Amino acid sequence: MMSFLSGLWAILTEPVNFIGWLGFAMMAGAIRMKPKFAWEHTVGVWGLLWLTIGCALGLGWAPKEAMMGEVGRILYVHVPAAWIAMVVFTIAFVSALGYLFSGRLGWDWAVEAACEVGVVLNGLLLVLGSIFAKPTWNTWWTWDPRLTASLVMMLTFIGVILLRGAVRDPNRRATWTGVATIVAYLNIPITYMSVRWWASMHQQQSTPATMNDEMKMVMRMCAWAFLMISIWFIARRWRLAQANAMAEMPEPLEIPKGAR
Amino acid sequence: MIPIAAEVTGRIEGGWEFVFAAYAITWATFGLYTLSLWARARREES
Amino acid sequence: MNEAVKRRIFALVALAVAAGALGTIAFSDMGEDLVYYWSPTELLARDDAMNHTVRLGGQVEPGTIDWDKEAQTVSFSISDGSASVPVSCKGNPPQMFREGIGVVVEGELQPDGVFHTEKIMVKHSNEYKAPEGTETDPRKLYSTLDQG
Structure with a gap:
């Protein structure tokens, strides 16, 4: 436990993570100060900046991998896509609980937004993984536990989105989406653990100890960039969900006394 | 065609096309999703 | 029943269902039947494996690689x-x-005792290193293969 905590502390205090901490600080500042533009644009621009720098360093500065050669550079987009897809699905999960316990539709819009962004990242993850697998493993696709679990994860959340589209009443829709999202979240621990539970083609998670320092830095940089861009996506998508909900709401009526 | 043993070194040589494809698809995905958000927001306004 | 109470019950039931399913998968041995590949020991222990397309995984035994240019085989x-x-x-x-290195091959064990394949997949470890300096001991790569 202590070694886990000290390991976590070492990861969190690494210099490259200032991208994340500064990003969150800027986000908090923008929310508080209420500038003329929407607050999420600050993290959007910040994420885009670091994605540019991260990709440039990944292509030109990071060393090639000892065995995978240049192809190892795909790690800097593949791994962040995996991490952040799971983070975004976690946001959907927490928002689903938020709605079911509070009844506020704002949470429901966050579920709608995060599920969609999560599916986009998950789709990107599968395509990048396929491109990575061809030169390294010698196949575009194989039904190994990790790949299968990642595909099922995406299909499940597509199912949640489809289910959502099929329910008309806003409150019912929110409840159904929330319940479906919580159950669908089961896929995230399964996908994460799949490489440990079952013998698979996919390698296990790397740890800071199993990765070259420059590679680690570029990967973290890209991961923060993916996260910031995803926060921007979710916020933009949330506003869309909000606008849709406002549009479909009936004109406010005089509520009779005594009725709920 | 069978390579002679020396040709299979245990290391991947080249393969830049896979790297460029991966980075390009990443940017394209983000770009297209941004575009879709923008288009849907515009439709909502009108 | 009050709507808010109903929603919270739904949430708890959904959580219970998800946790129950996860626990079942994690702690039952249903994974035993879900094998992506067999190790040589497992393959040889099965008498029903002959002439069926299966996956075999393990380490390429050092010193056994033989290239046959005439027959176009390795x-x-x-x-x-x-x-x-x-x-x-x-x-x-x-x-x-x-x-x-760790490999997974798709093919079939034939009566001659040889596993015939046309597809070798190479399994990379979770170690990512720069090329210069110390090179990864290939035997270490295998350590991630015999999990699960």
Whole structure:
């Protein structure tokens, strides 16, 4: 436990993570100060900046991998896509609980937004993984536990989105989406653990100890960039969900006394 | 065609096309999703 | 029943269902039947494996790689430390193929005792290193193969 905590502390205090901490600080500042533009644009621009720098360093500065050669550079987009897809699905999960316990539709819009962004990242993850697998493993696709679990994860959340589209009443829709999202979240621990539970083609998670320092830095940089861009996506998508909900709401009526 | 043993070194040589494809698809995905958000927001306004 | 109470009950039931399913998968042995590949020991222990397309995984046993230019095949043995199976592959192995690396091959064990395949997949470890300096001991790569 202590070694886990000290390991976590070492990861969190690494210099490259200032991208994340500064990003969150800027986000908090923008929310508080209420500038003329929407607050999420600050993290959007910040994420885009670091994605540019991260990709440039990944292509030109990071060393090639000892065995995978240049192809190892795909790690800097593949791994962040995996991490952040799971983070975004976690946001959907927490928002689903938020709605079911509070009844506020704002949470429901966050579920709608995060599920969609999560599916986009998950789709990107599968395509990048396929491109990575061809030169390294010698196949575009194989039904190994990790790949299968990642595909099922995406299909499940597509199912949640489809289910959502099929329910008309806003409150019912929110409840159904929330319940479906919580159950669908089961896929995230399964996908994460799949490489440990079952013998698979996919390698296990790397740890800071199993990765070259420059590679680690570029990967973290890209991961923060993916996260910031995803926060921007979710916020933009949330506003869309909000606008849709406002549009479909009936004109406010005089509520009779005594009725709920 | 069978390579002679020396040709299979245990290391991947080249393969830049896979790297460029991966980075390009990443940017394209983000770009297209941004575009879709923008288009849907515009439709909502009108 | 009050709507808010109902929603919270729904949430708790959904959580319970998800947790229950996860626990079942994690702690039951249903994974035993879900095997992506067999090790040489497992393959040889099964008498029903002959002439069926299966996956075999293990380490390319050092010193066993043999290139046959005439027959256009490469042959080697896959080992898991206690048993080993001779493999014959028609066609090119992938670039990362080498002695001591982890591989998964798709094909069938034939009556001649040789596993015939046309597809070698190379398993990379979770170690990512720069090329200069110390090189990864290929035997270490195998350590991530015998999980699960």
